[in-house]
Amino acid sequence: MVRVTIKGGVWRNTEDEILKAAVMKYGKNQWSRIASLLHRKSSKQCKARWFEWLDPSIKKTEWSRDEDEKLLHMAKLMPTQWRTIAPIVQRTAAQCLERYEFLLDQAQRRREGLDDTTDDPRTLRPGEIDPNPENKPARPDPIDMDEDELEMLSEARARLANTQGKKAKRKAREKQLEEARRLASLQKRRELRAAGIEVRRYFNRKRGVDYNAEIPFEKRPAIGFYDTTNEPFDPDKIDFKRLHVDNKNLAAKEENEKGERKKDNAKLKRKKEDDLPAVIMNENRLEPIKKRSKLVLPAPQISDLELEQVVKLGQATEMAKQQVSENGTIATETLLGDYNLTPDLNKIRTPQLPTVQDSILNQAHNLNILSTVQTPLLGGSNTPLMDVSNEKSRGGASLIMATPNTLFNTPFRTPTNTTTDSVTPSTHGQTADFNSGITPVRDRLNINREDMVFDDQLKQREIKQQLRHNLSRLPKPKNDYEIVLPDSTDQVNDDDKMDTININDEDQADIDQRRRDEKRRKEQELFKRQTQVVQRDLPRPNDINLTILRPTNAEGPMTDLQKAEELIKQEMLVLLHYDAANNPPSNTSFNRNKDFSTYLDTHPYEQFTDEDLATARALLESEVNVVKKTMGRGDINLDVYSKVWDECYSQVLFLPSENRFIRATATTKKKDRIESAEQKLELNRNLMALEAKRAAKLEKKLKTLLGGYQSRGQALVKALNDIYEQIDQTQVEAKTFELLRQNEVLAIPKRIESFTEDVARQEDRERELQRRYQELYEEHTSLSEQQ
Missing domain, CATH: 1.20.5 (Single alpha-helices involved in coiled-coils or other helix-helix interfaces)
Structure with a gap:
């Protein structure tokens, strides 16, 4: 089967490098020729990759606040014209569109009250395919590249390294084809020779000298060793370097x-x-590397002399306090405050910048609302938009925050907008709360006026500390108590009256809870007095058949058993009407309480107490035991109950034409039985369809939950089957080789014996031939001497 390759997918580092080199050689117009170097990418994808990612002029840094404001402003002026907006923002059209959608989604999440850290729906999930891989970073190359990638890389290297003309390419191609033909012919001759077919090679006889077969102007050396006796030889003069x-x-x-x-x-x-x-080459020059400059700190704002004065003042204060504590009075001590430690060191931190609204999110929020607004033809009020008037200009100038200088702030200085040495210069109209960073005021003697600005948090903290100190000075509680018995019954009665008064003063929540409990208890008692059909939530009929009673004009007197059965039927009808009126089933589509109430007026429902119901249950249970003993029955299990139920149910027949149940023996018409069977079949079909639908939903849910496990299990089963097959194959091979080894073990001694006999026979023959040679040599020598 031919392998089908779909072009596209994630770009790799190798493909990016090939694309860069191809653009350097062929330019930015011959995309078809460039795409021929990349087997998995088309010309359109190569062009998009260059103009959306690899082009050095593309800006890939994070979006700044100015760029966001400019993008939103241009999108409001020129909606959906991204190729026009892109050069203005100095980004690509794809980057502008992606950033615009991100800002709209961020505004939407903010409007819905969601957290910004929620998952971005545009991010790819595991297993999803990126629809726009051209504007994403390249994937690193794998360590083990497949044959297609290696072939593509070698071909690209060869084509890009070729700087010669078409003639050199043709010569190289012809040379390669000739070498391929030679190798094919050589392989063919080898195969024929291996098959036992010897093929002669016929060469055209050339006129003249065949330089491939002969050596021109060859001088053959003389036979024997070359005589070097007359050549001088000095081993010390040999220079091997x-x-x-x-x-x-x-x-x-x-x-x-x-x-x-x-x-x-x-x-x-x-x-x-x-x-x-x-x-x-100039790509790296876009962001020049700035050398790290030397750290230059400002001059100290407090000199050493001032610090010495502060230390001396502190020492003088301490000395005065010591003298007062030794010789002074309490009044003098109260006039001296404690200024040793700063009460709150956290106040010297840089204050938080003033809270301002994010104009970028406000603009994105307004654009998102305007994109989903209804037509003005419907009327109504305008869509409320968020205020973005705190922008300095449409160009995207952000609000400049001034950092307060806590060293030059005096305790009661009024914040101003003028540029001074104590604060960073701010823009006109800007107001910042500098009081949050000033030196905290400690006015223990209440010298300052009340209308001055104080630190409320410090004041509250001091109040809490004073309160804790005062509470800590309280005496510890003593758990000493005595039990005193009342002296008379009058005191006991008085205590009971006080308890009754305390009980009467009960909390309203407890009263409500007691009422709810009482109401719940009464409901449970009432529910227990209901029929077993209501308690078990069994199905109840919508229409009650009154014809089950014996007609009044029936002939013949009734027996005691028939009278008891009639009484049971009458009570059953009353219970059915009562349940239908007070506890109607949930599937009732119409209300017939009036009919039921009319019947109950003529046949009143009698309420029984719990004792009466218990007595009736005991009487019924005793009668059941008597019947069991009489009939010889024990406890009825589920199988017997199901059998009896099926027998009783088979004696009942439903007539769809009359919409009621009758006894099967009461009718002899075949049509009624067929209609009843059809009705039962239709009900079973509907039930089967409903259960099949439920089973399909459950199967789909289980497939979603267990699909990965099933596929994993199938893969493991397949792997196990492969392993079993390999084991069987290996066992067969092992048995085969074992049989071969046994045969070889049996055959080796025979072969050794045969080879030993052959060697002995060959040695005997060789000795015979040597002897014969010796005789002939001696004969030849004797003949030569005689001559």
Whole structure:
């Protein structure tokens, strides 16, 4: 089957580098030729990747506040014209659209009261495919690249490194084809030779010298060793250093380096002539690296002399306090305050900047509301928009916050907008609360006026500390108590009256709770007095059949059993009407309380007490036990009950035409039985469809919850089956090799014996031949001597 490759997907680092090199060579117009280097990307995707990510002029830094305000303002003036807005904001159209949607979503979450840290719906979930991978960072290359990627990389390297013309390409291609034909022919001859077919190679006889088969002007050396007796030999003069590989290839190495330097100079010249490489080289110059300057701190605002004066004043105060504590009075001591430690060191921190509204979120909120507003033809009030009047200009100038200088703030200084040495210069119309950063005031002698500005938090803290101090001076509680018995009954009665008075003064919440408990108890008692049908929530009929009673004009007297049955039927009808009127079923579509009330007026419902109901249950249970003993029955289990229920239910027949149940023996019409069976079949079908729908929902839910586990289980089962097959195959191979080993063990001694016999036979033959040779040699020698 042919492998199908779908172009697209995430860009990798290798593909980005190939695209950069291809743009440097072919320019920004030949995208089809560039895409031919990337097997998995089309020309359109290559172009989008360059103009949305790889172009050095693209700004990839974080969006600033000025850019956000400018984007929202331009989107309000030119909606959906992103390619027009992009050069104004100095971003790409895709970046502008993505940032605009992000701001709208942020405003929407803010309006709905959601947290900004919630998941962004635009982020990809595991398993999802990115629809726009061209404007995302490249994925790093894997350690083990597949064959397609390696082939693409080698082909791109070869094509991009080729700086020759078309003729050189054709020559190289022809040479490669010729080499391929030669290798194919060689492989074919080897296969034929392995099959036992010898193929002769016929060469065209060339006129003249065949330089491939012969050596021109060859001088064959004489047979034997070369005579070197007359050649001088001095072993001390041999210089082996000149035979070193480095010295031998030094000249060739210098020539190669010279040629490489020429090529590098030519490449550098071509790069300088092209504008695109210059832009790429200047990419790092967009953000120049600034050298770290030397830290210059301002001059100290308090001199050493002033610090010494403060220390001396503190020492003088301490000395005065010591003298007063030793010799002075309490009145003198109260006139001296404690100024040793600063009460609250947290006040010297930089105060929080004043709270201002975020104009960017306000503008995004207004745009989001305007995009979903109804047509003005419907009338009504205008859509309320948030105020963005605190912007300095449409250009996006943000509000400048002034940081207060806590060292120069006096305790009771009035904050102003003028530029002084104590605060950072602020813009006109700006107001900041500098009192939060001033030195805290400690006025223990109440010298300052009450209308002056005090630190409320410090004052509250001092009040709390004073209160704790006063409470700590209270005496500890003593848990000593005595039990005193009343002296007379009058005192006991008085105590009971006081308890009654205390009980009467009960809390309203307790009274309400007691009333609710009492009401709940009464409801439970009333519920227990209801019929078992209501207590068990069993189905109840909407229509009550009054024809079950014996007709009044019936002939013949009734027996005692029939009279008892009639009484039971009458009581059953009363209970049915009472339950239908007071406890109607939930599936009742119409109200017939009037009919039920009319019947209950003529046949009143009698309320029974709990004792009467208990007596009736006991009487019924005793009668059931008597019947069980008489009939020889024990406890009825579920199987027997189901069997009896099926027998009783089979004796009842439902007539759809009359919409009522009758006894099966009361009718002999085949039509009624068929209609009843059809009705039962239809009910079973509806029930089956309902259960099938529920089962489908449950199956879908289980598939969603357990789909991953099922797929994982199938994969594991498949892996186990593969392992079992491998085990079986390995066992077969092991048994086969074991059988071969046994056969070899049995055959090796026979082979050794056979080889030993062959060797002995060969040695005997060789000795015989040597003897024969010796005889012939001696005979030849004797004949030669005779001659």
